[in-house]
Amino acid sequence: MAKIAFILLCHKNPAGVIQQAEQLTATGDCIAIHYDARASEADYRRITEALADNPGVVFARTRVRCGWGAWSLVQATLNAIEAALEAFEDTTHLYMVSGDCMAIKSARYAKGVLDGHDADYIESVDFFESGWIKTGLKEERLIYRHFFNERESKGLFYASMNLQRRLGLERAIPEDLEIMIGSQWWCLRRKTVQAIMDFLAQRPDVLRFFRTTWIPDETFFQTLVRHLVPEEEIRPRTLTFLLFSDYGMPVTFYNDHYDMLLNQDYLFARKISPEAHELRDRLGVLYASDRQDFAVSNEGQNLYSFLTGRGREGRRFAARFWETESSLGRDRELMVVVSKKWHVAKRLVEAIRKFTNVPTIDYLFSEEHTELPDLGGIQSTLEKRNRHRRSLMRMLFDHFGTDRLVICLDPSHFDLLTDFGSDRSTMRVLEVESTFTDEYLTGHALRVGLAGENTEAATLERLLPTIRYDIRYESERLRDANFPNFGRVRETSSPAENGAAIAEFLDVPAEIGLQIAETDHLFAD
Template sequence: MARIAYILLCHKDPDAIVKQAQRLTVAGDYIAIHFDGRAPQEAYDRIRSALADNPNVTFARKRVKCGWGEWSLVAATLRAVEAAVEEFPRATHFYMLSGDCMAIKTAEYAHRFLDEHDKDFIESFDFFESDWIKTGIKEERLIYRHFFNERKNKTLFYWSLDMQRRLGLSREIPADIQVQIGSQWWCLRRPTVERILDFIRQRRDVVRFFRTTWIPDETFFQTLVRHLVPEHEIETRTLTFLMFTDYGMPVTFYNDHYDLLLNQDYLFARKISPEATQLKARLGRLYAARGIEFQISNEGRSLYKFLAGRGRIGRRFGMRFWEVESSLGRDRELLILVCKKWHVAKRLLEQIRRVTNIPGIEYLFNEESTPLPDLGGIQSTLEKRTRHRRALMQMLFEYFDTDRLIFCMDPSNMDLLQDFYSDRSVTRMLEIECQFSDEYLIGHARRVGLAGERTSKETLDRLLPTIRNDLAYEADRIRDANFPRYHRIHETAAPEENAPKIAEFLSIGRDQALELARTEYLFAD
């Protein structure tokens, strides 16, 4: 009969870890615990003391300080696996878990399932051919060496990546290895785990390669299993039920998800909310129960997608409240200042706010640091703002309690301009046409990463015409689009010439418009 050795990676909540270990070993299974080396020693001592009398519990011989996306997660897993293999010779399967996972089937069901399916359960898709990676870098994870953590040292991470690109320091993947990718939550048979441990002792070159890849916990075991085990003995799926929201975050399960979880064709679920005390209690009693029949419907993902698309009552499967309405509204007026020189548009915007009292926002789709009110998280990143642009603008209209709103936009944002003009609201645009000196273009090239402080004059001389043409192309695209209610003012025009365009754009009188057109140092660099 199958006997499972659970490999538990955890870093917090010692009391919950003790309970999880006690639940999972009550039916004769085992658990090997790795408690993050960054966590307090006293918390680790509490766990060891509470479980000291349980012969089915062991601990990794050495605690590793873990960091998301780093090799340290793989190293911690290997240490726990090695301890489990040594301590539990009767274990037939090794199952990866986190502290947020809980069983959604009985031990009786899990043992029978593994006995009937003599396979390794691990997601392993071709790294280059599959579309498993949805966002971020892809092949760069492998062909460059990563010494910094992207979450902790974003600047150094991308500086290192850029320097390796510039210097041509890419590397070859080990010739006999076809890299795979997939979820880190796997269940492997004992012979497979023993082959992996033997392989890493013999092939230090492969270990060295993965030590400096990015997010190796999604590639290391996935690649080695596919390399060591015949394809017909691998089930390319995880036995842990988990879902992700449209924002790439794991779906959290609450008290009202008990029946749904039990109906899924999985043995465990992730993530259980810390607040779901009733769910935790019910699932905690479930694992040791006997004689329970499960009606597998496996509708979890499709049901979540359906309900998230309709909204909800309470806390179950809900979509964000800002996604309910897709239009800004027929009675609202959106005023867009378009200018490549951001400081020029900001100066004019500040004067417009002073003269007209129309609420105004700077380059919210171009500058992450643009001051914005707290709108529940939708405003937190440029990616979210752009993705939910209409919802964001609707919330800003409501926040400022206005039917007229003005904001600045870079002329490169053509898709956003077209989208706003397709809305039922009234959209107006004022393009501010500026002169671009060579000095300004060189500064622009450095700001966007086209040139550095040490870029030679010869390179800059070749670069300037291309940049100037790109800026002209952006302006031409806007004019060729023939947007209605489009107006343009010029740096070289007199204030008396620009004033009528501003007046029409803002629907204000000539005197106010002339005051705005005469803004001191408006076009100064």
């Protein structure tokens, strides 16, 4: 069975470090600790004294002062690795963690995962081609020598880099290395780590190169593992669950995140709040247990995006200037059926096609496979359709040779409604108001990735009121917009009432509106 040596980098919360070390070593695993030399000496003594009698704990012989983005983080890791390799000869894996990491599975489950695959787990993608770096410096991280820390000495950092640029002092990347990038939270086999240490002893040029790169903890191990290990023995992912906010900051987990964390397809999670004492205690007990029955649903990322994004739809993106200047046409009518239940809206527009000669299109801004004519590629992806929304609609009017067109929209696309509503053309809106049972909302959560097949019932019970409120919010926002040509059909209304609303929406005789409203099973789920 796998035996793990944890490589712990930490700089605060001595009580939490002590608790973490005791929890991780209670099942026979071990840990090598590097405590930042910048931190309090009193705190360091407290940790070493508390763990002095624990045979599963060692400390890095040399402590370094760590700085974000600097080589010191890699050096601290190497120092802890040396201590682990020397002290724990029977370990099979080394797992990189921080003081904010905690296990979200049992040790037995974690070791089963590691035993199941003879592989290294490290996110490792091409530095130049992957797009992993979203903003800021890219090749400059590598081709210039960085002697200053950008966060501590920003002026010197950029002055040094700009001077090298002016003097043409770009340097070459070691020829035999393909630079990779990824998360610093890895789990590697002992033989891989030993191969890295042996490689570094033979290649001081590689050490010299990385010592002056910027943010080397995202490239150093990622590059060397790819250089030394066959691709089929690498799983390009981290086993540590972490989320980032829209501002690029790590999301912190608290006591009420326990169930959600256990449902993720990871072994550890970061960052656990130092104040989340209940969560830390429960996760410590979990790691020492023999529990194997984890219902992995892996909805964490989608769930976080949904909950943090509520209320912002329609206010995040401003209209592009080239879109606001391109009208659909003053004499044209765009008729929009707005419904959260897509199948209901599709039945309605199918009936409109049957009883009128008005062209209709389903959810073209939500479904990639919506049937559309070839418009020169602008229709090929959802991203293109949304970005060039007015041009797309104008081309559809032209394609069908009509001045009247019906489309379906999800109420979450409020930005599209406000954009089309501000156009010189006429927009008519018909809201389809349906009832939503708990069973339907559960299915909706599964379809959109807010829950998985193994999501626990208690988690869904807490989620359903939020989803129901979100749907109600979208409907209220639609009504508050006061669109001039706005109507509504309701599942609870009679066919006569709905028929009148449909007739007004389409500007057709009342009997045609009634025929459409009497469509069999119009609101059925």
